[in-house]
Amino acid sequence: MEKLVSNWSNIQSVPENYIFPPETRPGEDLKVPFSHSIPIIDLNDRTNTTQQIIKAAREFGFFQVINHGIPLNEMKETMSVFKQVFQMPDEYKHSSYLDDDLKTCKIFTSSLRYETEKVHLWRDSLRHPSHPLEQWQHLWPQNPITYRECVGNFSVKIKDLGSRILDLISEGLDLKCGYFDNDLTGSMIISVNHYPPCPKPSLTLGLPKHKDPYLITILMQDGVSGLQVLKDATWVAVEPLPHAFVINIGHLLEIISKGKLISAEHRAVTNSSHTRTSAAFFIAPSDDCLIEPAQDISDENDHPILKSFKYKEFLKEFFNAHGDTDLLLKSLEAPKN
Template identity: 30%
Template sequence: MLINHGVSETLRDEVIRASQGFFDLTEKEKMEHSGRNLFDPIRYGTSFNVTVDKTLFWRDYLKCHVHPHFNAPSKPPGFSQTLEEYITKGRELIAELLKGISLSLGLEENYIHKRMNVDLGSQLLVINCYPPCPKPELVMGLPAHTDHGLLTLLMQNELGGLQIQPNGKWIPVHPLPNSFFINTGDHMEILSNGKYKSVVHRAVANTKGIRFSVGIAHGPELDTIVGPAPELVGDDDPAAYRAIKYRDYMQLQQNHELDGKSCLDRIRI
């Protein structure tokens, strides 16, 4: 959990309200942004990937590629402007976290930023809407998975539903007021040669009300080839993952069902 981050509570509340405003649009209006291409600038849908999911999940989503080019729906009024302000703040915050992580690995402060070409890096906004479910024990909002990318900045409304699995046991993540949950992604694990671990997490349904979560996945530039940093590889610590282009890894994950670290396992050496 991250507090004292400099993103105002007012802006956070505006993002949640704006998100609800989008999902309150008519289905026809929302379906203007339907699509199945991973790299569509704006994509509205349900579940994870209906072409590969054996079971549909209790979740609708809006995904927008917001950097290096900003994309967002024009409806409802003010939605795009609110998101643009929010993702700019998020990008500034992640830049500071990446500096700290670089230093913690014994690297130069801007190492990750430069090596991953973060100035042109991918920033994917994912707004999840989990409607109330009469029998939440029979469904899953999202199954166990890890995120692609370096770091995900996540906030959620007061209805919890995020769970993590640090020691093989699922525990709920209760949102602290005005806090962010920082999720370490697969590409931070790859780049650090396993010194940082991507976080296995899932989302469960509830009976109480609509849960919203707003995540911003920050990754390398799409054509950046990501492998373990040479400075972190040696005779006693060989490379644990093969290098792969970031966009290819994203497509690899999209083409398979979500299942823990199964995507990362495909590139382990």
């Protein structure tokens, strides 16, 4: 429990084991400007929404959606409940703190590999599955007392939003109707990241450069900036717009689309004055779901020919590769005749 960054008080310097190497720390790139070229897509405008999403997914791997149908007051209420988790007394957080791999609902600091990682991340995190809801909800935090009802109702709406977006993507890729309405979207994981103020944010990171090993990520920000995306070898900041969700194309969707859509690398930086909380909803396949490039999509871009694999096998390879995309793809390539 003493490891939780949110439990520290009056810290004046960054501990040595939180300082990233010069080549990976944010340094002077800490306060990059907001990118006004990251697409903002109005889901109420069905005129060319599909084309806009596909274009954004091809060029950025990131976009924001507005007029998505989820009321602003529900977004604020859910974010408030998420923040309350990290403000709860130590004895409560201790009951959910990660002390073994069997816990379904976990509070932890840095990452799930804290004991073996070389550098720690400046964040605490709450993580648990949320779909199918009836399978997982009873394992969620009991406090705050509104958590299960509030987050449960919200996660159902997020799952529906994810299905809408994936339907538009399948339409834009000329895939059959309902292509993703099966085990490909059989699970959803909630990951709430809490980034307390850091005395020297240029030395550390809340999250390092990475891609997400899912279909899509739906991210709710709290108004404090910190999300950065790598575009053309340059970091750009994603503005936390009120009543918008950030949509991130996952690595699986890049594989399924044969590279037509890209999964952009991104990271989270901290700041010295404000706590930042974000809630990511990862839409992913069921463990035993078979993943393969869509046969109805033509091969382009010299994308490697990949074998079929179970999602749980992909996750294992993904984390073994430690974010090295080339190494990951090599492990998934189909054997040559």
